[in-house]
Amino acid sequence: MNEMPDYEFCASHSFYGHMACPGCGEKILIRHVLEALGPETVIICPAGCAAVTDGVFPHTISPVPFLHVPFDATPSAAAGVRAGLDMSGRKDVTVMAWAGDGATFDIGMGSLSAIAERNENILYVCYDNEAYMNTGIQRSSATPIGSWTTTTPEGRLKSEPKKNIDFIMASHRAPYVATCSPAFIDDLKMKVTKAKNMTGLRFLHLYSPCPPGWKSDPKDSIAISRLAVECNLFPLYEIYNGEKYILNYQSRSLPVSEYIKLQGRFRYLSDRDKEILQSEADQFYRTLISLQNIKPQSNIAGEE
Amino acid sequence: MKKVMSGNEAASLAVKLSRVQVISAYPITPQTVIAEKLSELCGSEELDARFVKVESEHSAMATLIGAASTGVRTFTATSAQGLALMHELLFWASGARLPVVMVNVNRAMAAPWTIWCDQTDSVAQRDTGWMQFYCWSNQEILDSVICSFKIAEKLLIPCMVCFDGFFISHTYEAVDIPDQKDVDKFLPSRKAETYIDTKNPQTFSGGTLPNNFMEFRYKLQKAFEQAPEVIDKTYGEFNNIFGRSYKDIEPYFFNDAETVLMASGSAASTVYYTARKLRESGKKVGFLRLRQLRPFPEKSFLSFMKPDVKYGVLDRNLSPGTGGVFTQEIRGVLNRHGRQNRVSEFVAGLGGRDITEQHIMEIFNKLANGEINTSGINWIGVKGKQ
Secondary structure (H helix, E strand, C coil): CCCCCCCCHHHHHCCCCCCCCCCCCHHHHCCCCCHHCCCCEEECCCCCCCHHCCCCCCCCCCCCCCCCCCCCCCCHHHHHHHHHCCCCCCCEEEEEEEEEHHHHHHHHHHHHHHHCCCCCCCCEEEEEEECCCCCCCCCCCCCCCCCCCCEEECCCCCCCCCCCHHHHHHHHCCCEEEEEECCCCCHHHHHHHHHCCCCCEEEEEEEECHHHCCCHHHHHHHHHHHHHHCCCCCCCEEEECCCEEECCCCCCCCCHHHHHHHCCCHHHHHHHHHHHHHHHHHHHHHHHHHHHCCCCCCCCEEEE | CCEEEHHHHHHHHHHHCCCCCECCCCCCCCCHHHHHHHHHHHHHHCCCCEEEEECCCCHHHHHHHHHCCCCCEEEEECCCHHHHHCCCHHHHHHHCCCCCHHHHHCCCCCCCCCCCCCHHHHHHHCCCEEEEEEECCCCHHHHHHHHHHHHHHCCCCCEEEEEEEECCCCCCEEEEEECHHHHHHHCCCCCCCCCCCCCCCCCEEEEEECHHHHHHHHHHHHHHHHHHHHHHHHHHHHHHHHCCCCCCCEECCCCCCEEEEEEHHHHHHHHHHHHHHHHHHCCCEEEEEEEECCCCHHHHEEEECCCCCCCEEEEEECECCCCCCHHHHCCCCCHHHHCCEEEEEEEEEEEHHHCHHHHHHHHHHHHHHCCCHHHCCEEEECCCCC
């Protein structure tokens, strides 16, 4: 891994003092995403952890313009910001929607589909912590099968697998779709930089650990993120124009039990659901390899 | 130059003359013609604007919230179900103090399905922090849309221009089209003081706690309290250039009237016509045209309240459980100022049912003879036994 840069864009703008929980993935992610994007960026952010932890009026930690919008309004509001900036001669500014899985997979899905179909010139980033964490851990369509949440309690654990948002976005022929993990920062920055320099709808899906929601130790957030990739539950890959698939990292295909044992949210997981989770992971990884049509290329170094 | 056009076309032309920069709209009857005309104007580059073709009215308003936050001039148009779908975002636009201008072509709310006119759609949004103007002619639509940008941008309050579906939106009238250079003089490009700017990064509409939310609402209310003066001044300036003006409440045959009916929208034209006819036959009837629901023009309204006059309000809307919304507003104002005037409530024309000259005659007669229910709704034109 490259050394951290001397100059940190976020740190230089009072980024310290956010209100996120210890071990929060979202804050690690946005720090590096903004580092890669630079100051000519506008954030559009719906209700959710990122909105709340940015600070309470009049405080804000954002080093760039930050527009709060209603929960279901992110994609369309971003399209509006884009239109307004374009019409006032500011075409070079990056418009970034920064939304959680609830806003993306669920309540904003209709308008997200619309901006993808229209191929709006927007960078849409979803930080996915796999449930409604800001309201206190309720299931979303991003919650994995067998997971405990307050609305999928013991005895009624989530019985449906996670929605495949990336393939949905690829089906819209979005120019660029990619998954990123806080355990693979070089890969993340490479993808953010690539996305920044493209036009049209770019969709980044960021794995975002949540210690209070996942009932995990804050110190394990990066380890869990790495295991999600190594167990093929969150493979790192890119899709160009909905047709060209590239798997960025050849995982060690570890058993999913390695991943779930660090997280209390899986404490009620039945053997049957564990098998489903395992077979979904195996099958998805095989699917990605076959879609890629070539041998997985490891263009980033694995972390040992 | 005068040209014959529909109400929807007059609205679209006003948007072009106002040099709107971002438009977003979704098709809904009877508004659709506006979205079509504006698409044509953008397509032919007669209007240098970005038209964002969204998948819902909710997204249309969300798009304009984003666009208006960058400092540009924005417009949308909708009706009924579309306006209701925007409800959440109407609060957001006014709370964020974004001067969005919208046309609402009045249509009744389903169920059951209807595409025909009443004003329940827009009056139901009276608490969302938008100004609301009600037009009775195509000329007034064109003029009101242009003036609304100026008023909204001065007060930082979004503005809704309402007119009746089909009765006005699809009726053709001669409209005097102002010269572009005169409109440019009257309405220069928007100069936002606060907007999204990467050179001066700010956070907009972030979280508040009980220690500061209330002040935001207080300031919005204070801006509304300044609105009557700003609206009056704006129409004064408009009058100086274009020779046409509008008042928040417009009196006709009022001075010696013994019975006075109040109405808005297309029904106002019928009331005017009928009142003029009754005057010709010596009846002392008068008419007040209600042009503004928000802010409700309290001061002008009270100036028209005289002790011995019998007043009636014609509501083409219904808030089930109370009655007509204009009536409730008016009674609230009278009560707040300790006035004793009795105001009778007439509900008519829901879901596009015609409000005819005969209906208005009936109302004036009932008012004059005291044949009215003073404690509840007087239904006009409803079928069956009451």
